[in-house]
Amino acid sequence: MSEPLKLGLDALVDVLKAAGEPTRLRLLALLDGGDLTVTDLTEILGQSQPRISRHLKLLGEAELIERYQEGAWAYFRLKQDGKAAMLARALLKHVSENDPTVLRDGERLSQVKRQRAERAQAYFSRNAAEWDELRRLHAADEEVDAAVIRLLGSQPIDSLLDLGTGTGRILELLSGLYRRATGVDASRDMLSVARANLDKSRITKATVRHADILNLPFEGQDFDLVTIHQVLHFFDQPEIAIAEASRMLRPGGRLVVIDLAPHTLEYLRDEHAHVRLGFSHQAMSDWLRKAGLDVEQVVDLHPGQQSGQGLTVTVWLARDPRRLMASQTSEGAEPTFAGRV
Numbered sequence: 001m002s003e004p005l006k007l008g009l010d011a012l013v014d015v016l017k018a019a020g021e022p023t024r025l026r027l028l029a030l031l032d033g034g035d036l037t038v039t040d041l042t043e044i045l046g047q048s049q050p051r052i053s054r055h056l057k058l059l060g061e062a063e064l065i066e067r068y069q070e071g072a073w074a075y076f077r078l079k080q081d082g083k084a085a086m087l088a089r090a091l092l093k094h095v096s097e098n099d100p101t102v103l104r105d106g107e108r109l110s111q112v113k114r115q116r117a118e119r120a121q122a123y124f125s126r127n128a129a130e131w132d133e134l135r136r137l138h139a140a141d142e143e144v145d146a147a148v149i150r151l152l153g154s155q156p157i158d159s160l161l162d163l164g165t166g167t168g169r170i171l172e173l174l175s176g177l178y179r180r181a182t183g184v185d186a187s188r189d190m191l192s193v194a195r196a197n198l199d200k201s202r203i204t205k206a207t208v209r210h211a212d213i214l215n216l217p218f219e220g221q222d223f224d225l226v227t228i229h230q231v232l233h234f235f236d237q238p239e240i241a242i243a244e245a246s247r248m249l250r251p252g253g254r255l256v257v258i259d260l261a262p263h264t265l266e267y268l269r270d271e272h273a274h275v276r277l278g279f280s281h282q283a284m285s286d287w288l289r290k291a292g293l294d295v296e297q298v299v300d301l302h303p304g305q306q307s308g309q310g311l312t313v314t315v316w317l318a319r320d321p322r323r324l325m326a327s328q329t330s331e332g333a334e335p336t337f338a339g340r341v
Helices: 009-019 024-031 039-045 050-060 085-091 100-137 140-153 169-175 189-201 240-248 267-270 282-288
Strands: 064-071 073-076 156-164 177-183 208-211 223-229 247-261 294-301 313-319
Touching: 009 024, 009 050, 009 085, 024 039, 024 050, 024 064, 024 073, 024 085, 024 100, 039 050, 039 100, 050 064, 050 073, 064 208, 073 085, 100 189, 140 169, 140 247, 140 294, 140 313, 156 169, 156 240, 169 177, 169 189, 169 223, 177 189, 189 208, 223 240, 240 247, 240 282, 247 282, 282 294, 282 313
Parallel strands: 156 177, 156 223, 177 208, 223 247
Antiparallel strands: 064 073, 247 313, 294 313
C-alpha cells in the first residue's frame, strides 16, 4: 500500500478551499482531461470569461493547475506533479460519473474536442499529399516505431520530452511507457493536429506546447527521455538542437534521434524545405559526444526501394553518462553528479 499523502494544515486547507467550490471543482475535472483555453471552458460551463478567469487564478495560486501561453491563447491543465495536484486527483476520484452536471460538462467537452479535431483534420488534409509522398520514400512508419520500441525496451519512463512533436506520433507510440510527457513544436497548426490525436487516443498524461527547440523554455535536467523525430534535417545547425536536448536530460537520461541517412534527393531542399540531406553516423555521433552524451546504439532502416530512389532512416540512442553519487544523497546534503560537467 502506498504512503498516504501528507500536507501541512495550512497547505491542506488552501487546497480544500480552492477545490471546494462547485465551479472550481468542475474546472479541475475538465482540466484533468487535457489542455483547454478560457474560451473552451466558458463554452463548456456557460459562464462569463471574467468569472472563469477568476476561478482559474485561484486554482493557479493553490498550485492545482498550470498555465502556458501559445501566441494569443493561454492553455490550462491540471498540474502533473506536486502534492496539491495529487490531492486534487484523489478528490476527483470521488466525484460520481453519473452526476447530471458532470455528465453535461462531459458532453460539452466532447463537442469542444470534436470541433478541435475538425479544424485539425482540415489542416492535415491540406498537407496529406505532401506527407504521404515523403512516407513512401523511406522505411515504413511501423518499422521505425518497432525499432524505437526495441531500443528503449520496457523500462518505465518518468518524463518524456518530444522535440518537434508534429502530429504527436511519438507521444502516442510511447504512451504505455511514460508517466508524463511534453511535446513541443514551432507550428501551431501541427500542435492542433497533435492535440486532436491525443484527444482521440484519450491520452491525458501528455501535453503539447509551442516552443523553439533551439531555445527551450524549460529548466534543465527535468526529463529522463528526449526524442527528436524527423526534425533535424530542417535545421542549418542541428547540433544546437542536440545540445539543447542534452541540457534537458537528467543524469542517466536517454536521447533518441530519428532522422534520415545521407542521400542525394536534391529536390527535397526546394519542395520540402529540407536543409540537410541526411546525416552520417560519424557526424551525428560527433555532435552527440560533443553534447556530453555516450552513443549506445545506431540502427539503419532501409526503404526497400531501388538504390538511390529511397531514403534510409537511422535511429541513434545516446545516454547522459552522469550518475547521482549515492554517497552524496544523505538528508540535507546537496546531490552531486559523476560524469560530464
